[in-house]
Amino acid sequence: MSARLHFIFLFFIAIAVSFVPALHWPFNWLATYFHELSHGLAALLTGGNIEYIELHLQGSGLCVTTGGWQIAIAFAGYFGAIFWGVAIYKAVAVIDIKTSRLLVGALLATLLITAILWVKDITTFIIITIIFIVFCGILKYGHGLLLKTIMQFSGLYVLSDAARSPFALLDGQAKGDGASLATLTWIPEIIWISCWMLVSVIGFWMVWPAKGEKETHS
Numbered sequence: 001m002s003a004r005l006h007f008i009f010l011f012f013i014a015i016a017v018s019f020v021p022a023l024h025w026p027f028n029w030l031a032t033y034f035h036e037l038s039h040g041l042a043a044l045l046t047g048g049n050i051e052y053i054e055l056h057l058q059g060s061g062l063c064v065t066t067g068g069w070q071i072a073i074a075f076a077g078y079f080g081a082i083f084w085g086v087a088i089y090k091a092v093a094v095i096d097i098k099t100s101r102l103l104v105g106a107l108l109a110t111l112l113i114t115a116i117l118w119v120k121d122i123t124t125f126i127i128i129t130i131i132f133i134v135f136c137g138i139l140k141y142g143h144g145l146l147l148k149t150i151m152q153f154s155g156l157y158v159l160s161d162a163a164r165s166p167f168a169l170l171d172g173q174a175k176g177d178g179a180s181l182a183t184l185t186w187i188p189e190i191i192w193i194s195c196w197m198l199v200s201v202i203g204f205w206m207v208w209p210a211k212g213e214k215e216t217h218s
Contacts, residue, residue: 003093003209007156010149014157026134028059029127030154031081031161036063037114038080043068052120055127074180078162078196082203085159089207092151100148104139108132159207163200166193 017024032055040050040063048068055061065073092100115128138150169178170193178189 004211006152007207007209010153010156011160014153014160017157018161025059026131027154027157028161029055029131031085031158031165032056032059032061033111033114033128033131034084034158035077035081035162035165036061037110038076038084039063039073040065040118041080042073042076046072048073050118053114053118053124054121055124057123057127071181071184074177074184075192075195077177078166079199081158081162081165082196082200085155085157085162086203086206088155089152089159090155092148092155093207093209097144097148100151101139104135104147104151108135108139111135156207159200159203163197163203166196166200169193 014027017027033053036053036055040053043050043063043065046067046069049066051064051066053061053063063077088103091103095103111128111132115125115132119125119128138147142150166178169176169189173179178192181187181192182189
């Protein structure tokens with residue numbers, strides 16, 4: 001299968017899974033996790049701290065920070081989720097299966113660090129544990145091509161979720177990251193939403209395989 005057909009197949013599967021009750025939960029939680037983690041990392045990188053990270057059963061989340069550059073922190077949620085989705089998909093596409101297993105291990109380590117340092121409620125702990133168990137299962141039973149395909153799917157799911165999510169901010173309620181940025185900068189919320197949409201388009205362009213590219217399974 002060509003890399004482009006592989007990408008299109010995984011993209012439509014990711015969209016389809018997002019509408020399947022229960023099946024999409026771990027992947028929705030993963031997308032939210034990367035969104036909230038990105039807020040936190042932006043805080044740390046700009047001199048602030050992460051107080052705690054919350055993940056909610058219905059797929060929303062919260063990252064409470066202190067200090068740091070608030071504009072960067074507010075912008076980083078959607079931007080970071082797009083970045084992580086692109087990074088996972090591209091990394092798995094070009095590395096071998098052994099290195100893909102190391103990538104899954106790095107994700108598990110990140111989840112573990114988050115649970116130890118920044119989780120303070122039982123719901124988030126349970127969600128992080130479920131994600132951890134799912135990817136432990138992927139690492140244990142996902143051999144060869146299956147492992148790479150599941151990780152590419154995960155990256156593409158995170159990317160597509162981050163691309164769709166800013167549309168929910170167009171509800172006129174002036175809530176969320178866009179409203180926070182509008183308050184901080186006096187730049188209208190729609191401008192920030194448009195920026196995230198543009199970044200998501202660039203993200204899809206980055207993961208779109210080159211013409212004639214083949215999937216590597218070594």
